[in-house]
Amino acid sequence: MRLRELSERSGVPTATIKYYLRERLLPPGERVSATQAEYGEEHLRRLRLVRALIQVGRVPVATAREVLETAEDESLSQNTRMGAAVWALPHGPEPAEDDPETAEATRQVDALLERLGWTYGRQLGATSPAYRMLVAAIASLERLGYPHDTDHLALHARLAAELAVADLDLVEKYGGSPTERIEAVVALTVLYEPVLLALRRLAETEESGRRFTDSRDDSRDGS
Amino acid sequence: MRLRELSERSGVPTATIKYYLRERLLPPGERVSATQAEYGEEHLRRLRLVRALIQVGRVPVATAREVLETAEDESLSQNTRMGAAVWALPHGPEPAEDDPETAEATRQVDALLERLGWTYGRQLGATSPAYRMLVAAIASLERLGYPHDTDHLALHARLAAELAVADLDLVEKYGGSPTERIEAVVALTVLYEPVLLALRRLAETEESGRRFTDSRDDSRDGS
DNA sequence: CTCGTTGGAGAGTGACACTATCCAAGTGTT
């Protein structure tokens, strides 16, 4: 398949595919001659994955490259690859150093991990992007004076743990080559995030409609 | 308080505060003379909220303005304000039209809302940004051939509903003026999102560490 | 051989969130 066909089958403009090739998000096609290359089904699959990561998952191009390179680096063990791939995923701003709210948030997160017995998280500690992401977010809540007590966090954590069990069950059922399986973990991690956020917003609309049903003025005000 | 002090107390550069003033994310200070203005505690609070939305919540500047304007528009009922504010929050790319995966995802989402009895979501239907966000994300999963069966979605939805109940309890306890309360809903909606995502990633690390415990590669090598 | 197509490379674009520069009007010090 030529670049044009790859473009038509994926819905991605040829110029964009060229850009992805240049950025090494896609492996080069098989050179057929000095100016012609052939692409296969594997390229199509990879292209769709890249697109989903970038557009749905809002993963920056450079990050997507790192993640995918790690996922297919066969010199690493599967566990390492999986961990490193998810590790590289975007995780927002770093928590501010030298900041009382950050210190307090760190204490609270450590207490939470302790209480949950999440030993992996604890031993990885501040090096884990997800840990720092959590600290930064809680420090913000703190700074704004919004509530974020440990019970509430623990509830979120318990629900997150349930999700993790279900998600990993899905991955275990998924099969495929080790690389494909790691890609599946990355894709499911990233692509279920908007699903979860959307469901939470829908649930909040639902619940708030249920609670404040007095003056029924459901807005239709878009924008 | 002068602009400089507002900057020092919030940690936001003066140039950035000027930019926010220009973009009407902050109300202008009280003009003391032709070239001097005075800011109060309310400005500081608002500035911190804006910063949190933009930096932690990754809300675009223009969107933050809309959301905050809606939140404090006292000509609207509290319910309308709350709905419209959350409504305006960013929600990723729109689902592709004329696309078999989008059609399938729409069917699946409708079936899910039906099964859950989420009548608000159903009646708002395709007009709700959260609904479209959900459809787009599921269509992507579909396109990539990753699993997303209704049982799995229903589990996510059930957990999201639990979160919604807890979050709204928090808001009800929060008090403050109507505008402050709506700001609280917006802030909690946006700022708990990274908390939830971080916890999910931590939980997945934890769970995958637990399953594939200290072994080398856990499974069959294909490919 | 002609003429449209293809792949590759470099430069250009538009959106976005700042950030730097000016400048006239104020403020504090002496």
Place this chain on the structure above:
DNA sequence: AACACTTGGATAGTGTCACTCTCCAACGAG
């Protein structure tokens, strides 16, 4: 009152990012 410094507002510039445009030489069908 003189004079250095600060302030707020306006305008223009910067850096990043994800494309997107333009060229061009090599193909390849008729």
